[in-house]
Amino acid sequence: MATQSPFSWLEGLLQNLPPLPNLQPPEWAVDEAQRRIVLLLNHILMQEVEATSRLARQKGRVVLMQWRSFSVRLVATPAGLLDRATAQDKPDLVLAVSEESPLTLAQNVLRGDKPAVRIEGDVQLAADVNWLVDHVRWDIEEDLARVIGDAPAHTLSQAARNMAAALRQFLGNAAAADSTKAPT
Structure with missing residues (x-):
């Protein structure tokens, strides 16, 4: 069963917005x-x-x-x-x-x-x-370690890497699902 990306409606909304030249x-x-x-x-x-x-x-x-x-x-x-x-x-x-x-x-x-x-x-x-x-x-973990210490910086960085990997996997799955959808 193909699953549609939950972001497809948002992309459609963004693409259908009229240009806002005065909004700067x-x-x-x-x-x-x-x-x-x-x-x-x-x-x-x-x-x-x-x-x-x-x-x-x-x-x-x-x-x-x-x-x-x-x-x-x-x-x-x-x-x-x-x-x-x-x-x-x-x-x-x-x-x-x-x-x-x-x-x-x-x-x-x-x-x-x-x-x-x-x-x-x-x-x-x-x-x-x-x-x-x-x-x-950018070695964000190194900069963070200067502020909060090595162990907490490593823990936060590892959590961020895990979240990024999960997000990449989700986006990859959503893109694959969108590409396998049959045209209507």
Whole structure:
């Protein structure tokens, strides 16, 4: 017996919503969110020497990342970290996520799939960004251990890994059930 995903109605609802061009977060919230993202990315990059070395070679190069109406411009610093670029800075590389549906995008990411991305610009910069995506990982357990200790951090991390595995399995089963449904 094929089981339909409980999220299929939500995806249908999201796809049938009319575009809301005037619904934008306030500029200060976008600015603050981008600052926090840059801080997190730099924290992660500082834990990987090869990552900062690769980015240092790309100093001054600007990457524009886009998804729907959201975008952020990042520039590589001489230290091999990231900073926000200005809106006037011409991007050397544009990375635009092709998937429009937030639900489908989240499902793909939770399954471990990379989202489809349209890439325009410098090939070497794109290769270095791809290397970063493939090789740099945030050791959340290590950061958590600094705050609450090793044993509790390990326990929480293990619980999170188990929940993520269960969610991936559920999404895989739901996708398989959706693909085996007979067309009506």
